[in-house]
Amino acid sequence: MKITGLSLGYGERLIVDSVDLEIRQGSLTVIVGPNGSGKSTLLRGMSRLLRPRAGTVHLDGVDIADVSSTDLARRLALLPQAPVTPQGLTVGDLVARGRFPHRAWYQRWSDADDDAVRRALTRVDLLDRSADQVSELSGGQRQRAWLAMVLAQDTDHLLLDEPTTYLDLAHAVEVMSLARDIAHESSRTVVGVLHDLTLAARFADHMVVLSAGQIVATGSPDEVVTSALLAEVFGLRAEVITVDGAPAVVPTRHR
Amino acid sequence: MTSLVPTRSSTLPLVITTVVATLLLAVGILLSLGTGEIGLSPVEVLRTLAGQGDPFTELVVRDFRGPRVAAAVLVGASLACSGTILQSVARNPLASPDLLGINAGASVAAVAVVILAGGNGGVSGLAASVGLPIAALLGAMVSGLALYLLAIRNRQLDPIRMVVVGVGIAAAGTSLVSWLLTLGDVMVVGPALAWLSGSLHAVTWPAVAGVGLTIAVVLPFLLAWTRRLDVLVLGDDAAGGLGIDVHRTRVLLLLLATALAGVATSAAGAVVFLALCAPQLARALSRTSRPPLLASAVVGAALLTWADLAARMLLSWVGFGPVELPVGVFTAVLGAPYLLFVVSRTRSTSLEGRRP
Numbered sequence: 250m251k252i253t254g255l256s257l258g259y260g261e262r263l264i265v266d267s268v269d270l271e272i273r274q275g276s277l278t279v280i281v282g283p284n285g286s287g288k289s290t291l292l293r294g295m296s297r298l299l300r301p302r303a304g305t306v307h308l309d310g311v312d313i314a315d316v317s318s319t320d321l322a323r324r325l326a327l328l329p330q331a332p333v334t335p336q337g338l339t340v341g342d343l344v345a346r347g348r349f350p351h352r353a354w355y356q357r358w359s360d361a362d363d364d365a366v367r368r369a370l371t372r373v374d375l376l377d378r379s380a381d382q383v384s385e386l387s388g389g390q391r392q393r394a395w396l397a398m399v400l401a402q403d404t405d406h407l408l409l410d411e412p413t414t415y416l417d418l419a420h421a422v423e424v425m426s427l428a429r430d431i432a433h434e435s436s437r438t439v440v441g442v443l444h445d446l447t448l449a450a451r452f453a454d455h456m457v458v459l460s461a462g463q464i465v466a467t468g469s470p471d472e473v474v475t476s477a478l479l480a481e482v483f484g485l486r487a488e489v490i491t492v493d494g495a496p497a498v499v500p501t502r503h504r
Numbered sequence: 505m506t507s508l509v510p511t512r513s514s515t516l517p518l519v520i521t522t523v524v525a526t527l528l529l530a531v532g533i534l535l536s537l538g539t540g541e542i543g544l545s546p547v548e549v550l551r552t553l554a555g556q557g558d559p560f561t562e563l564v565v566r567d568f569r570g571p572r573v574a575a576a577v578l579v580g581a582s583l584a585c586s587g588t589i590l591q592s593v594a595r596n597p598l599a600s601p602d603l604l605g606i607n608a609g610a611s612v613a614a615v616a617v618v619i620l621a622g623g624n625g626g627v628s629g630l631a632a633s634v635g636l637p638i639a640a641l642l643g644a645m646v647s648g649l650a651l652y653l654l655a656i657r658n659r660q661l662d663p664i665r666m667v668v669v670g671v672g673i674a675a676a677g678t679s680l681v682s683w684l685l686t687l688g689d690v691m692v693v694g695p696a697l698a699w700l701s702g703s704l705h706a707v708t709w710p711a712v713a714g715v716g717l718t719i720a721v722v723l724p725f726l727l728a729w730t731r732r733l734d735v736l737v738l739g740d741d742a743a744g745g746l747g748i749d750v751h752r753t754r755v756l757l758l759l760l761a762t763a764l765a766g767v768a769t770s771a772a773g774a775v776v777f778l779a780l781c782a783p784q785l786a787r788a789l790s791r792t793s794r795p796p797l798l799a800s801a802v803v804g805a806a807l808l809t810w811a812d813l814a815a816r817m818l819l820s821w822v823g824f825g826p827v828e829l830p831v832g833v834f835t836a837v838l839g840a841p842y843l844l845f846v847v848s849r850t851r852s853t854s855l856e857g858r859r860p
Contacts, residue, residue: 259658298744322747329741335595338793349735350747354728402746410741 250274250295250406250438255304257287257294264290266462267304272455274405275436277429279449282459283483288442289330291459292410295440296327308406322350325406326399330442331414334383340394341379344369347401369400373427389420396427407431409441413448421445425452446483450474450496458482470496518790518799525786525802529577532809536573537565539817575707576812576831577805578715579768580778584786584804585723586764587779588795592733593757594663597846600780601765604670605647607776608677610769611700613643615681618696619688636699637711637770644766647673652758660740661754702775702832704812711771718767719801722760726797733757737794775808775832777839782807784846811835 250272257265265287272278282288293299295306297313306313308324316324326347334343347369348362370376373393378386383394392412399407409428413421425441429452432439443449449456450470458466458473460482466473474496479485487500537553538544542564544552551557552565583601590599601607617639650673655666681700685693698705732753735743740750765779782804783795789803790796808831815834819827 293741296745298741317747318749319747322745325745327741327745329739329745332742333595333739335737335793337787337791342793343738346735346738346746349731352731354731398742399745408745 250440251307252295253305253307255291255294255306256302257290257299258302259290259299263302264462265294265459268459268462268464270457270464270467272438272440274438275432276454277432277439277441277452278455278457279453280440280442280457280459281444281446281449284444286459287462288444288459289410290462292327292408292440292442296325296408297321298327319350322402322404324404325408326402326404327408328395328399328410328412330410332395334391334395336384338383339379340370340375340381340383340386340397341366343383343394344379344397344401347398347403350402365401365403366397369397372400372431373397387420388416389423392416392420392424393427396424400431404437406438407440409439411442411444413443413445421448422451428452429454446474446479447497450498451493474498514791518792518796521786521790521796522799522802525799525806529802529806529809532806532813533573533577536576536809536813536816537569539813540564540569571707571709571712572704572812573809574709574712575704575715575771576809578712578719579704579772579775580782580805580808581801582715582719582764582768582804583775583779583808584782584800585719585726585797586761586768587804588783588786588797588800589726589733589757589761589764590779591783592737592794593661593754593761594666595737595739596663596667597784598780598843599667599670600777600783601644601761601769602774602776602779603674604651604667605673605675605677606644606651606670606762606765607769607774608674608681609647609650610640610644610766611774612677612680612684613639613646614699614770614773615684615696618699619684619692637714640770641766644762644769647677648758648762648766652755660751661758698830699773700832701830702773702835703828703830704772705828705830707771715767715771718763722764723797723801726760729757730797733794733797773830773832776836777843778804778808778811778835781835781839781842784842808835811838 252268252270255265255268256263268291280288280291290299294301313321344366345362348365351362367376370379373396375390375393375397378390383391386394412424412428416424425448428439428441431437453470456468456470456473457464458478465482466478474489476487476489479487479489479498485500487498489496489498534546534549538546538549544561544564548557548561549565552561557565587600590601590604591597593599614636617635621635651666651670652661654669655661657665685696688696732748735746735748736750736753743750783800786800786803787795790799811834812831815829815831818829819825
């Protein structure tokens with residue numbers, strides 16, 4: 250995925266200012282940044298939910314501005330932030346809706362659809378819960394069900410907007426390690442937006458730091474998460490320690 | 505490997521709901537065609553419908569009661585479809601053409617025609633047979649347009665805003681109607697009030713044909729779009745990510761819902777609450793995640809057919825003589841408690857469902 254000179258905004262306000270970014274296949278890239286830095290807006294631009302003011306996004310050499318919505322949905326899936334599940338929806342039904350871009354309105358449910366849904370449910374370990382209501386699941390399971398929905402979409406690119414919001418740490422870790430494994434095992438391009446730096450550093454292969462709509466740092470978690478950067482970008486006094494080979498952020502007690 | 509389809513939510517309740525509602529509708533139609541000053545047995549009605557009746561029963565069934573019963577079926581179905589669409593578009597069980605002000609627009613226009621064109625002696629001739637339905641349809645379209653323009657934010661049709669704006673339009677429309685009624689003289693206000701309370705009493709075949717035609721055009725289109733509705737209720741971003749142009753889809757659906765409600769209202773007057781209740785009743789019975797389109801239409805048709813029969817006969821059954829209630833009064837009496845029930849059951853934080 251290649252982003253060139255991408256500018257995005259709402260109304261008068263420019264939120265993402267001519268961003269250039271190349272995202273590697275088969276890895277998990279996590280975008281971090283302070284509140285209001287434009288992380289989620291960038292993700293919306295990458296998925297064409299928001300039309301760019303300027304610039305382009307290419308997937309495997311194809312400009313996303315040139316493809317139909319359905320074609321794009323077969324190449325790129327988006328897990329929205331804090332998705333709302335309608336009452337009465339079963340897990341199987343939710344995941345089956347991921348097949349929407351693969352079926353024209355006159356086409357019946359096919360073996361390929363069934364297969365994709367089964368694979369997605371197996372991947373998130375919810376196959377035996379497919380007849381249950383989504384509303385009966387725990388928060389972590391519900392997020393996994395939504396993840397299965399976008400996995401059933403069977404795309405080479407996957408965008409996750411704050412996938413751990415409202416989840417406790419154990420479930421957040423579960424979702425993030427799932428996201429990383431999915432990227433590694435199927436050579437998908439997975440991009441997530443997170444606000445928890447330590448969690449991001451734990452699971453990301455690459456990190457992108459956004460500040461005021463511009464990229465201020467990219468690289469491996471080691472390279473990116475430093476005391477100097479935390480002070481500069483987040484205005485945070487913190488120590489960075491290394492645990493298990495990945496940086497962890499520990500804020501100092503005195504401001 | 506077995507198919508996952510059976511482990512997805514079962515479609516059995518949906519099938520049962522549709523079949524039972526269809527049977528109730530058929531029975532309702534037979535009874536309604538046979539009931540009145542001249543009583544006919546269901547067998548006589550069936551024989552007449554098959555073209556084997558005598559000229560007299562034919563007159564009663566085809567000319568006297570036919571338009572009325574057909575109107576109940578078609579108006580019920582189109583209001584229910586309209587409610588189904590709006591509830592899915594707004595992701596809110598309270599959305600319906602009456603609460604969103606679409607019917608209020610129709611009422612303002614219709615009452616304006618009655619009051620301003622009526623003079624003394626009430627509406628007659630062209631103003632009544634053509635002017636009133638067309639005015640009602642235009643009124644519905646105008647408030648649909650106002651709803652669309654006012655509910656736009658960031659070039660998107662915002663569902664929450666849609667409900668809030670709709671309630672405002674409905675309130676404004678209702679007060680305009682009250683004001684218009686104070687302008688008219690007593691002779692004219694009567695028919696206007698009758699129209700406002702929703703009545704199938706004076707329905708004619710051309711009006712019925714208008715409603716039928718609208719349904720015949722819109723329903724197949726909607727049925728082809730059911731998967732789109734399934735995806736739309738997952739939220740704007742999820743639907744967008746699945747390849748739907750959310751804004752265009754919503755605008756088109758709003759237009760169709762307005763047309764259905766407008767045509768139905770122009771034929772039968774302001775029949776309230778039906779568009780709200782029928783889809784939710786169908787949804788509760790068939791246990792689906794959004795109101796099912798076809799089942800809602802059949803439930804709506806059955807509800808209005810039975811409500812009209814009851815409104816027509818209730819007072820004479822309890823010994824008041826041959827006095828009719830407007831069917832709108834009847835649906836209001838049934839619908840108001842339902843509305844309170846929904847409001848009391850809805851979580852105050854979100855009308856859309858639960859967050860993860």
